[in-house]
Amino acid sequence: MNLTLKIWRQKNKSDKGGFKDYKVSDVSKDMSFLEMLDVLNEQLSEKGEDPVHFDHDCREGICGMCSLYINGKPHGPLQTTTCQLHMRSFNDGETITIEPWRATAFPVMKDLVVDRSSFDRIMQAGGYVSVNTGGVPDANEIPIPKRIADEAFDAATCIGCGACVAACKNASAMLFTSAKISQLALLPQGQVERKERAERMIAQMDAEGFGACTNTGACSIECPKGISLTNIARMNREYFSAVVSSENV
Amino acid sequence: MILDSKIPDGPLAEKWTKHKFNIKLVNPANKRKYDVIVVGTGLAGASAAASLAELGYNVKAFCFQDSPRRAHSIAAQGGINAAKNYQNDGDSVFRLFYDTIKGGDYRAREANVYRLAEVSVSIIDQCVAQGVPFAREYGGLLANRSFGGAQVSRTFYARGQTGQQLLLGAYSALSRQVANGKVKLYPRTEMMDVVTVDGKARGIITRNLITGAIESHSAHAVLLCTGGYGNVFFLSTNAMGSNVTAAWRAHKKGALMANPCYTQIHPTCIPVSGDHQSKLTLMSESLRNDGRVWVPATVEIAEKLRKGQISPNDIKEEDRDYYLERKYPSFGNLVPRDVASRNAKYVCDEGRGVNETGEAVFLDFRDAIIRDGEDTIRAKYGNLFDMYQQITGDNPYKLPMMIYPAVHYTMGGLWVDYNLMTNIPGLYALGEANFSDHGANRLGASALMQGLADGYFVIPYTIGDYLAQSGYDKVGADHPEFKKSEKEVQDRVQKLLSIKGKKTVDHFHKRLGKIMWDYCGMARTAEGLTKAKAMIKDLKKEFWTDVNVLGDNEELNQSLEKAHRVADFIELGELMVDDALHRNESCGGHFREEYQTPEGEALRDDENFAYVAAWKYLGEGQEEELVKEPLVFENVKLTQRSYK
Numbered sequence A: 001m002n003l004t005l006k007i008w009r010q011k012n013k014s015d016k017g018g019f020k021d022y023k024v025s026d027v028s029k030d031m032s033f034l035e036m037l038d039v040l041n042e043q044l045s046e047k048g049e050d051p052v053h054f055d056h057d058c059r060e061g062i063c064g065m066c067s068l069y070i071n072g073k074p075h076g077p078l079q080t081t082t083c084q085l086h087m088r089s090f091n092d093g094e095t096i097t098i099e100p101w102r103a104t105a106f107p108v109m110k111d112l113v114v115d116r117s118s119f120d121r122i123m124q125a126g127g128y129v130s131v132n133t134g135g136v137p138d139a140n141e142i143p144i145p146k147r148i149a150d151e152a153f154d155a156a157t158c159i160g161c162g163a164c165v166a167a168c169k170n171a172s173a174m175l176f177t178s179a180k181i182s183q184l185a186l187l188p189q190g191q192v193e194r195k196e197r198a199e200r201m202i203a204q205m206d207a208e209g210f211g212a213c214t215n216t217g218a219c220s221i222e223c224p225k226g227i228s229l230t231n232i233a234r235m236n237r238e239y240f241s242a243v244v245s246s247e248n249v
Numbered sequence B: 001m002i003l004d005s006k007i008p009d010g011p012l013a014e015k016w017t018k019h020k021f022n023i024k025l026v027n028p029a030n031k032r033k034y035d036v037i038v039v040g041t042g043l044a045g046a047s048a049a050a051s052l053a054e055l056g057y058n059v060k061a062f063c064f065q066d067s068p069r070r071a072h073s074i075a076a077q078g079g080i081n082a083a084k085n086y087q088n089d090g091d092s093v094f095r096l097f098y099d100t101i102k103g104g105d106y107r108a109r110e111a112n113v114y115r116l117a118e119v120s121v122s123i124i125d126q127c128v129a130q131g132v133p134f135a136r137e138y139g140g141l142l143a144n145r146s147f148g149g150a151q152v153s154r155t156f157y158a159r160g161q162t163g164q165q166l167l168l169g170a171y172s173a174l175s176r177q178v179a180n181g182k183v184k185l186y187p188r189t190e191m192m193d194v195v196t197v198d199g200k201a202r203g204i205i206t207r208n209l210i211t212g213a214i215e216s217h218s219a220h221a222v223l224l225c226t227g228g229y230g231n232v233f234f235l236s237t238n239a240m241g242s243n244v245t246a247a248w249r250a251h252k253k254g255a256l257m258a259n260p261c262y263t264q265i266h267p268t269c270i271p272v273s274g275d276h277q278s279k280l281t282l283m284s285e286s287l288r289n290d291g292r293v294w295v296p297a298t299v300e301i302a303e304k305l306r307k308g309q310i311s312p313n314d315i316k317e318e319d320r321d322y323y324l325e326r327k328y329p330s331f332g333n334l335v336p337r338d339v340a341s342r343n344a345k346y347v348c349d350e351g352r353g354v355n356e357t358g359e360a361v362f363l364d365f366r367d368a369i370i371r372d373g374e375d376t377i378r379a380k381y382g383n384l385f386d387m388y389q390q391i392t393g394d395n396p397y398k399l400p401m402m403i404y405p406a407v408h409y410t411m412g413g414l415w416v417d418y419n420l421m422t423n424i425p426g427l428y429a430l431g432e433a434n435f436s437d438h439g440a441n442r443l444g445a446s447a448l449m450q451g452l453a454d455g456y457f458v459i460p461y462t463i464g465d466y467l468a469q470s471g472y473d474k475v476g477a478d479h480p481e482f483k484k485s486e487k488e489v490q491d492r493v494q495k496l497l498s499i500k501g502k503k504t505v506d507h508f509h510k511r512l513g514k515i516m517w518d519y520c521g522m523a524r525t526a527e528g529l530t531k532a533k534a535m536i537k538d539l540k541k542e543f544w545t546d547v548n549v550l551g552d553n554e555e556l557n558q559s560l561e562k563a564h565r566v567a568d569f570i571e572l573g574e575l576m577v578d579d580a581l582h583r584n585e586s587c588g589g590h591f592r593e594e595y596q597t598p599e600g601e602a603l604r605d606d607e608n609f610a611y612v613a614a615w616k617y618l619g620e621g622q623e624e625e626l627v628k629e630p631l632v633f634e635n636v637k638l639t640q641r642s643y644k
Helices: A033-046 A117-124 A146-156 A163-167 A174-186 A194-207 A218-222 A228-242 B012-022 B028-034 B043-055 B092-101 B111-128 B162-178 B245-252 B284-291 B299-306 B324-328 B338-353 B368-371 B374-392 B447-468 B481-500 B505-520 B527-546 B558-581
Strands: A004-011 A018-024 A097-098 A108-110 B035-039 B056-062 B183-186 B188-199 B200-208 B216-220 B223-224 B261-268 B292-296 B361-364 B401-410 B427-429 B613-615 B625-632
Touching: A018 A033, A117 A174, A117 A194, A117 B162, A146 A174, A146 B162, A163 A174, A163 A218, A174 A194, A174 A218, A174 A228, A174 B558, A194 A228, A194 B188, A228 B625, B012 B092, B012 B111, B035 B043, B035 B200, B043 B056, B043 B162, B043 B183, B043 B447, B056 B188, B092 B111, B111 B162, B162 B183, B162 B447, B188 B216, B188 B245, B188 B481, B188 B558, B200 B223, B200 B481, B216 B481, B223 B245, B223 B447, B245 B427, B245 B558, B261 B284, B284 B374, B292 B299, B292 B324, B292 B338, B299 B338, B324 B338, B338 B361, B338 B401, B368 B374, B481 B527, B481 B558, B505 B527, B505 B558, B527 B558
Parallel strands: A004 A097, B035 B056, B035 B223, B056 B183, B223 B427
Antiparallel strands: A004 A018, B188 B200, B200 B216, B261 B401, B292 B361, B361 B401, B613 B625
């Protein structure tokens, strides 16, 4: 199939940027979306034009490095990562618009590449259980009901890609933050630091410039891993109960 | 040159305990006087960086990705082995040791492998304490499954994304140390060289991938946790960015590269669909617990299938050849990876392949679904089935999956001693980047085990022994050796940018990959390897005269990043071919067609090749020198591997 691509080009962080049109031909339906961009980049390189920069690594839908806002949706029309989106989801002759994630807390570095280190800083604020290596009890000394373990697992599958932020009209990081807070609030290992974790991670989320949540649910619908909105409800509960009984005064 | 593996004396089961007592310690108050550089933030790197920071060392952690959480360990699916014997099925440290040595076709060090099995039990405890959500039984205790090459259930798992959960556990420990100020993170930063001063590793040169700045970082020790080099084949299950550059730069600075030809070809990957293919996707080996591997019994039926005249479900039971179950009745579909891969190649070479290209076999869940129900199968493998359907467009609950072997893991790597130190003092290699534990073939669910064993439980002890003896004095990043290395890196960047040839970097990478796959892949011959060597030499010459790297250094420049990596892959490719050519035997993942048993199994030559082949770089354009480390087996008897 033949396609027209309308791609955001931006030389660096301070450049204003803008859309540029490209034509790609002979695209196979079995190609992944990123392989289609590889084809474009090979064509551009052969002509001596700067290839389109985009983040990607595992191409298996798990590392969370690929992004792309495709036709107004993060990771495109399916509920999956861009690397797992295949060209059979598009039609011959179509024009596809490709933009970077748009959020104050995710500045554009070049073309479609954004800086998501704000997510790392949220994790550094409390997304862990404070145990050192060694000196921990035998794994089976902490029995966890299967239902709880499964629920914690569902929250833990977040890949940190940032689609939730890109999908949200407020550029809120509530789904991302709540997934980690939920995982550790559900598990016995997370109980000791439960209150402090909720307070600190949320404070960091706000400090990074992410927006507030107005419960539209766009984040969860666009999340490639289907992280549930329930996590945000749980995080709110965790936060309120932490704040009213806070020991950090 | 003589290699000292520093294996402690005494009985196998006491070596590690005795060694930990005998090595020198750094007093807790003095640890803050030492700086350690960790390159790579996968399982080995993140666990090492976090554990060393917890002890009090000052750590700098580097990764080329935008966040440490993206390292390719994240993509490991199936699980992690540990000799917990929670299933009461006869597992033990010795059995895990034995299975790993045997699975590696007797080409690994006994002492290292035993230590790996020994610390495996602590890894599970550590991960659970961090909040890693492993699969559990209804009673609340941990669940296990079995994996290839073993007859016990010792694999712990988190659905089909165990690597993700373990890496996020290590990443959380790392994040905590970043918050504590003990680790400084350098994401989007690529290591370009190791700097040695008076023969000791004293730091690294990096390139900031956003600004292009070439920078020096000094430390008392450098840990390379930079993964494997499977991308030398262009198509592999590795992430697009996985590369050999850090290890190769260390090699050119004097670190020996061991057993580079030992490559693991994973039997269960999604087959290639066309020339556009950029990478291959693995389907976890755990699928072989319930899936049955088969091809049509005759070439005629296979042809009908390839032409789309019949559907796999139309093929009658007696016309199906479950070739693994037929040839290996006791291990069946769970034979080790090398055996499963080679057999897939044989049946496809016979003309019984099942997809359009003729390079695929079936992995069929029909019987498991009838036996256990679709829900049970979905609970076990749901995400893998979804992934398969997304990529191929076929529904594996209704039609058998199609699979074919693909490059997955490299057992070879930097030579290290028992302390995980390379032959350059102060330079360590952990995880897939070293060669030490898997011999000529790695068993499933052992890569995660090794990465975390090295990072959590080995290096925190062994690094102290070196640091305690090396003194506190720092070599600053303004030392002339750093300036010299910076200049070399800058010159190389300029050289790549100034060639301005006609061909893209990917063009060369694809050609290299094809040479490697055709002649140094699943089956190798002296004739093919000799041919490959000449082809790679030509390719290298052509690369340095005709590659076109666009853009400048002082910007985010993905072509330049890739050009550095591909240039190193080309040189590595030549060494892999040399190694494969010199090893006149077959063992594990290294299969030389000239050396096979009458049944077509790998035929080892223990008399002449029971050694580690470590290669020493002697200079541009020169043949590398082979240094041998003999392998001594005192606790296992070398036998012809049999999984019948």
